[in-house]
Amino acid sequence: MGDERIIPVEEPLQKKTIKGKPPFEPLIGQSPPMKRIYELIDKVADTDSTILIEGESGTGKEVVAKTIHFKSLRGDKPFIPINCGAIPEALLESELFGHEKGAFTGATSFRIGRFELAHGGTLFLDEIGEMPFPLQVKLLRVLQEREFERVGGTRSIHVDVRVIAASNQNMEEAVTEKRFRKDLFYRLNVIPVALPPLRERKEDIPLLIAHFIQKFNEKRQAKLEGLSPDAEKILMNYSWPGNIRELENLMERLITFQQDGLIGASDLPDKLRRPQENPLPLQFEFPDGGVQFSELVLEFENRLIQHAMLKANDVKKTAARLLNLKRTTLVQKLKRRENLTLQ
Ligand SMILES: Nc1ncnc2c1ncn2[C@@H]1O[C@H](COP(=O)(O)OP(=O)(O)OP(=O)(O)O)[C@@H](O)[C@H]1O
Ligand SMILES: [Mg+2]
Missing domain, CATH: 1.10.8.60 (Helicase, Ruva Protein; domain 3)
Structure with missing residues (x-):
């Protein structure tokens, strides 16, 4: 097992802090999408399931990972983060798994990796989508067998680690584009957590x-x-x-x-x-029976007008300028919309 060799080399984040406050920011928000996230966190915290958190930059992936960890039974054990995108490929393997003395030039002493540091606790694999392809195989094996060897070592090391991964890119897309192994994706994506962007709440x-x-x-x-x-x-x-x-x-x-x-x-x-550029992305699949052209055009027109009015703080003159329409034309269109919604 080799647990006695697990020597922390850095002070891991611990449950208790000086003021008795938890060592992570509280999650703020009462919108329906956030309430769903809280429910999910409560449901999964005490399981040991692997979690994949997806969300745009700054949506709170790391806070959610920490919240899950500190609410879990592992909460008084270490939470060890590693940013797979920030560490050069050549170093990432030894950062994750550690290395033995003399494993490579410069390895003057043995070094413990993050998997061992996280023993009993949680390993947070941030920016997992950036993980180099060859290392993905090794990670898959650890997730399957909870066992690995240090770089340059032969002894299998067993760890008890919960893995939470996070990505700000769409991982399914990364799989389709063959940048990420499908088998590893399925291993990680046991419980998907999709954090909503702020503009949606x-x-x-x-x-x-x-x-x-x-x-x-x-x-x-x-x-x-x-x-x-x-x-x-x-x-x-x-x-x-x-x-x-x-x-x-x-x-x-x-x-x-x-x-x-x-x-x-x-x-x-x-x-x-300043009003922002928003190309109003058009994303849909054509259904079997085709689409209702006029209805869709009208719907798009309505969305465009709604968007312009929002940006213009309801000032029709400004909204008309955003749309390059005459103010009177916009007023007519708004009237028609009102009539439609009143019917
Ligand atoms: N729901 C929330 N309530 C309060 N603060 C939040 C919330 N979500 C995120 N934050 C704060 O926003 C900042 C960014 O959060 P975090 O680092 O977790 O985002 P991230 O998704 O990991 O971003 P990146 O992809 O850029 O790494 C942090 O300071 C965090 O405390
Ligand atoms: Mg982050």
């Missing part, structure tokens, strides 16, 4: 703003009260490509420049105030 934005204001007020000993209604509206209309991290960074920056009162619309960066 905009009702959480005010809660998140309040949370970050409180957090940074405490940190900076500031007394910022909040955002003016028009500033909040701008944040609600923005599409947040960097998701929660982008919102968090913005709040931190705003508090640096203003420590009390309300943040106004003019205090916000230009990028947020």
Whole structure:
């Protein structure tokens, strides 16, 4: 078994912290997609199942992984993260599995890998989609047999590790494009967790703003009260490509420049105030019987108008400019929409 040789080389994240607070950020949000995530976390925490978290950058994959770990029975054991995309290919194998003395040039002493460090706890394989193809085979074997050898070693080492993987790319697509092994994907994807982008749960934005204001007020000993209604509206209309991290960074920056009162619309960066490009992606499969052309065109027109009105904060003149329509034409179209919805 070799457990006695498991010597931590770095201080792993532990359940207890100085102030008795958990060592991870709380998950904020009461939108239906977030409620589903909380339910899922509660259901899976105490199982040892492998989990694959997918979500755009900044959607909270790492916080979710930590939440699952600390809620699990392994919560007082180490949570060991490794970013598969940030470590050069040549080093990743020994980072994961460790190496014996003399295993390669520069290996002057034996080194323990992250799998061994995570013994009893959870290994968080971040950016799993970036894992080089040859290493994917080795990882598959560990997941199947919970056993591996250190680089340059011959002895099999057994570990008891729960694996949580995360990716900001679509892993199914990576499999189709043959960048990721199908068998490994199925091994990892026992429980898929899909984190919604912030633009799909905009009702959480005010809660998140309040949370970050409180957090940074405490940190900076500031007394910022909040955002003016028009500033909040701008944040609600923005599409947040960097998701929660982008919102968090913005709040931190705003508090640096203003420590009390309300943040106004003019205090916000230009990028947020400018209407954003949104190509309104068209994604659908043609059904067997074909599509209803006129209905779909009308639906697209409606979505386009709705989108422009949202961006224009309901100012028809601005929306008309976004659409390159005469204001009167837009008004006519809006009237027709109203009539349709009233019927
Ligand atoms: N639901 C949430 N409530 C509060 N804070 C959150 C939430 N989700 C994420 N955060 C915060 O947003 C930041 C980004 O989260 P995290 O690092 O988990 O994202 P990620 O999905 O791993 O991003 P990346 O793909 O860029 O690594 C962190 O500071 C985290 O605490
Ligand atoms: Mg991350």
